[in-house]
Amino acid sequence: MKKIKTALFSIFSILAVCFFGLSPAVSGSLSIKGSTTVLPIVQKVVEAYMAKHPDVKISLSGGGSGNGIKAIIDQSANIATSSRFIKKKEMAAAFEKGSFPVPFAVAYDSIIPVVHPDNPLTDLSLDQLRRIYNGSIRNFKELGGSDLKIVVNSRDTSSGTWEVWNEKVMKKERTSPRVQTLASNGAIVQAVSKNRHAIGYIGIGYLNPRVKPLKVNGVNGDETTTLNGTFPISRPLFMFTNGWPEGEALNFINFMLNPEKGQKYVKESGYVKLY
Amino acid sequence: MMMKRNQIHRHAREKMIRCVFFLMAISSIVALFFIMVFLFKEGAPLFKTVSIREFVFGVEWYPTSEPPDFGIFPLIVASVFATLFSALFSVPLGVMTAIYLSQIAAKKTAGIVKPVVELMAALPSVVIGFFGMAAVAPFLQNVFGIPTGLNLFNASLMLAFMSIPTICSISEDALRGVSPALTEASMALGATRFETILRVVLPASISGISTAVILGLSRAMGETMVVLMVAGGAAMVPESIFDPVRPMPAGIAAEMAEAPVGGIHYHALFATGIVLFLLTLAFNIFADYISARYRQSGEASL
Numbered sequence: 204m205k206k207i208k209t210a211l212f213s214i215f216s217i218l219a220v221c222f223f224g225l226s227p228a229v230s231g232s233l234s235i236k237g238s239t240t241v242l243p244i245v246q247k248v249v250e251a252y253m254a255k256h257p258d259v260k261i262s263l264s265g266g267g268s269g270n271g272i273k274a275i276i277d278q279s280a281n282i283a284t285s286s287r288f289i290k291k292k293e294m295a296a297a298f299e300k301g302s303f304p305v306p307f308a309v310a311y312d313s314i315i316p317v318v319h320p321d322n323p324l325t326d327l328s329l330d331q332l333r334r335i336y337n338g339s340i341r342n343f344k345e346l347g348g349s350d351l352k353i354v355v356n357s358r359d360t361s362s363g364t365w366e367v368w369n370e371k372v373m374k375k376e377r378t379s380p381r382v383q384t385l386a387s388n389g390a391i392v393q394a395v396s397k398n399r400h401a402i403g404y405i406g407i408g409y410l411n412p413r414v415k416p417l418k419v420n421g422v423n424g425d426e427t428t429t430l431n432g433t434f435p436i437s438r439p440l441f442m443f444t445n446g447w448p449e450g451e452a453l454n455f456i457n458f459m460l461n462p463e464k465g466q467k468y469v470k471e472s473g474y475v476k477l478y
Numbered sequence: 479m480m481m482k483r484n485q486i487h488r489h490a491r492e493k494m495i496r497c498v499f500f501l502m503a504i505s506s507i508v509a510l511f512f513i514m515v516f517l518f519k520e521g522a523p524l525f526k527t528v529s530i531r532e533f534v535f536g537v538e539w540y541p542t543s544e545p546p547d548f549g550i551f552p553l554i555v556a557s558v559f560a561t562l563f564s565a566l567f568s569v570p571l572g573v574m575t576a577i578y579l580s581q582i583a584a585k586k587t588a589g590i591v592k593p594v595v596e597l598m599a600a601l602p603s604v605v606i607g608f609f610g611m612a613a614v615a616p617f618l619q620n621v622f623g624i625p626t627g628l629n630l631f632n633a634s635l636m637l638a639f640m641s642i643p644t645i646c647s648i649s650e651d652a653l654r655g656v657s658p659a660l661t662e663a664s665m666a667l668g669a670t671r672f673e674t675i676l677r678v679v680l681p682a683s684i685s686g687i688s689t690a691v692i693l694g695l696s697r698a699m700g701e702t703m704v705v706l707m708v709a710g711g712a713a714m715v716p717e718s719i720f721d722p723v724r725p726m727p728a729g730i731a732a733e734m735a736e737a738p739v740g741g742i743h744y745h746a747l748f749a750t751g752i753v754l755f756l757l758t759l760a761f762n763i764f765a766d767y768i769s770a771r772y773r774q775s776g777e778a779s780l
Contacts, residue, residue, distance in 0.1 A: 239735070267738065354626040359711070359732040360542040377540055380552065383628060383722045384711035386732060390611070397616040400625040 231451035232260040237271020237284035240363030241440050244310055245284055247468035252458050259451060275304050275443050281452045283443040286312065286363050302445045309459055310466075311475035313407040313437040314367045315424040317391070317414040319399045324348045326418040329435055332372050335402060338379025343400075355382045356391050356403035364388065364406055371436045388473070404436075408473020429475045440474065517755060521748035524548070528742075533749060539713040539724075541733065541743040548746045552715045554753065556723035559716065560633045560709065561699045567638035568698070569691055572645030576687075579646075580653040581675055592650075599643035607707030610636040615708065624720045628710035631719045636704045641694035648693060652686020653679060685769040692765035696758045702727035726754045 235245060242265050249261050271283035276297045289297075289304055297304050316332060318324060324346060327335075334340045336355055344350045357378055358365040369375060385391050391403040396413035403414075407424060410416055416424060419435055428434035448456050459465035462478045469476040524533065528548050536549020575595060579588045614635065615627025656679050664674040680687070710722020711732065730747050737743040 269738070352625045361733050361735045361737070375543065377543055380538070380714035381712050381722075383626065384713075384724070384732065385628075386706055386711075390707070393611055394615070394626075394628060397612075398619060398626060 231258075232262070233282065233451050233455060234262045234264075234274075234280045235282045235284060236264050236266060236274045236280040238268040238286040238363065238440070239265040240268075240286040240312065240366075241284035241309070241442075243472040244440075244469055244474060247472060248459055248465045251464065251468065252455060255458075256454075261455075272304070272443060275445050276300055276302055278302055278445055281444065282448075282455065284309075285441045285443060286366065286438065288439075288441065289443065304443045304445060305447055307442045307444070307456055307460065308439040308477065309442050310440045310469040310477065311429050311437055312363070312367060312440055313424055313429045313434060313475050314364055314371075314404050315407055315410060315436070316402060316404045316417045316419065317395050317410070318402050318417060319395060319397075320413070320415045321399055322348060322415060324417060326421055328420050329372055332419070333374065333376065336368075336373060336378045336382060337376055338381055351400050353402060354398060354400040355379070356394055356401055357382045357384050358391070358404075359384050359386060364404065367436060367438055368404055371438070406473045407475060408470070426475050430477070437475070514755075517748060517751055521745060521750075521752045524742065524745035524749045528746070533746075534753065537715060539729070541737070541746055546742065548742075548749075550726070550729075550746075550750055550753065552713045553724055553726045553729050553750065554757075555715050556630070556709065557699055557725040557727075557754070557757070560630060560637060560705065560723065560725050561695055563630065563634035563719065564637035564641060564698045565691070565695055567635065568641045568645055568694055571638070572642045572690070572694060573649050573687060575642070575646045576649035576653055576690075577675060577679075580650050581671075581679060595643055595646050598639070599647075603640065603701060603703040604707075606636050606639055607704045610704065610708035618720075622720065626710060626720075626722055628708055628722055629720045630709065630716050630723045633705050633709040633723065633725070634719075636708055637698040637701055640701055640704060641698045644697055645690045645694035648690035649683075649687045652683040652690065655686065656682045685772040688768040688772070689765050692761055692768070696761045699758055699761070700727060700754065702731050706731050726750050730754075 235249070242263075245263060249263055253259060253261060268285035268287055271280065271285050272289055272293050274280035275283040276293065277300060283304075289306065294304070316327065322343070324343065327346065331340065331346060335353060336357065340346065340353065342350065342352055357368070383394070385394060388405045388409040391405050392409060392411065392414055395401040395403045405414075407429070418424070422428050422434050424434045424436070429437045442456065442459065444452050444456065460477070462476070466476040466478065533548055533550060534554070535551050536547060537551050538547035538549045539552060540547045575591075579592055583591065610632055611628065614632055618624065618627040618629075618632055660678055660682060661674055664678045665671075669677065705725045706728040709725055709728055711724045711728060712722040713724045713729070714721070716723050730750055733743070734747055737747055
């Protein structure tokens with residue numbers, strides 16, 4: 204009899220915990236689509252978010268910034284991620300279809316030029332960088348460095364890092380065909396750290412003591428100079444919602460922007476957080 | 479009556495078995511056919527905007543700039559030269575190892591060497607690529623005093639590394655297939671072992687060895703990960719063996735991820751795949767021709 208009582212009691216208490224102990228979460232679903240540059244951040248944030256809200260189903264896909272914004276325009280996704288601001292044309296298309304994209308900056312992407320640690324160079328101007336990459340400067344001597352041929356390392360056109368470089372440094376001018384293209388930030392670090400001839404560029408999160416970061420136009424690339432806008436090779440990363448976010452989308456954006464929550468993962472993914 | 483039914487039954491079974499085997503054989507051909515159709519369907523739209531001449535002989539590869547340029551000549555040159563230079567290492571090494579294993583080595587030594595060579599084939603290409611990037615590239619820089627270790631030479635070395643097991647094991651089979659009557663006859667006539675290998679065994683198995691070489695080389699030509707990691711990725715026509723290059727598979731692999739589906743860049747990458755496919759196809763047809771031409775029929779044609 205006593206046994207049955209305790210058993211009943213425990214069952215009731217478990218049920219009670221089930222009913223009252225857990226917060227009355229609104230179950231919902233979210234679909235997030237867009238930039239592969241923002242993807243590593245969002246992946247981590249989504250994981251953390253789902254751990255806190257197990258009843259929310261989030262579908263996450265890449266496909267590029269353009270595809271993300273398109274999904275907001277035709278309202279097939281709740282949140283679009285984008286490594287650039289929305290274009291005028293896209294804005295017009297959105298209005299036509301009755302949607303109203305609202306931007307949120309969620310992180311900054313900063314690209315740092317790097318050389319071998321033995322290289323005496325410390326500072327290059329944007330123009331010098333551009334001329335190195337378009338092939339008109341071919342020796343570090345021309346920049347006041349030692350007499351070494353420059354081996355220029357760049358990234359594939361499919362990378363977001365390349366996009367920033369192409370826009371901010373090259374101003375969309377073509378790089379020389381002699382430029383080496385490597386497949387990842389890690390490969391650039393690998394190639395530059397072992398080669399005194401090399402120059403390359405990497406996302407700020409990949410900086411490590413094996414390579415030497417260069418100042419650009421006299422500005423040291425770090426979180427402060429990125430956020431106050433003085434470091435020239437950086438860009439904000441965005442999320443877009445259709446209209447001011449509501450319900451689950453609002454919860455998620457709040458989570459993303461919270462310095463204790465979502466922003467923590469921005470740094471982990473190699474980007475600069477907002478605060 | 480009983481017997482007749484049994485016979486009919488056997489006949490049907492025979493037919494069914496034949497049918498199953500036929501289906502198995504045809505399925506890979508069907509798969510290949512559909513891959514080809516897909517490849518050509520996705521690649522062909524490029525030639526509405528870019529002529530075949532511009533595509534194959536153009537030297538500027540700027541798929542994402544405005545306006546874009548789609549010239550894959552540097553990529554073709556890179557693929558061909560990387561394969562040819564790799565042959566300079568892999569053919570002598572692979573064939574000579576095969577000769578050693580099949581003709582010279584003691585059973586015990588062969589028992590150790592053969593599995594090791596075959597183990598090389600089991601090394602994932604990404605591991606070989608990483609080795610080339612982290613170990614061989616700095617080594618080449620130091621030894622040759624060149625500005626970059628990620629170049630045509632490094633890629634050829636790593637590709638040779640990948641094709642040696644193929645070349646070695648297929649040649650070895652060919653060499654072992656040579657009838658002992660031939661070698662014994664040669665020895666009996668007073669030829670030394672070396673003379674026998676050079677004048678009798680090699681010519682008798684040349685058809686198999688050339689098949690081995692060509693299969694090894696087409697493997698090298700289609701290899702992606704290694705060249706993506708160690709070739710340097712510069713889309714230029716190399717002026718020296720120490721220049722960075724960008725073979726076709728590396729170009730396709732690096733750019734496919736972000737090329738908008740159905741866009742001109744996407745079609746250009748598929749068209750590059752067509753060129754690569756045609757090149758390896760030409761290789762294989764050539765191999766077939768060689769092996770048919772020099773096929774050994776008995777001992778007569780030596």
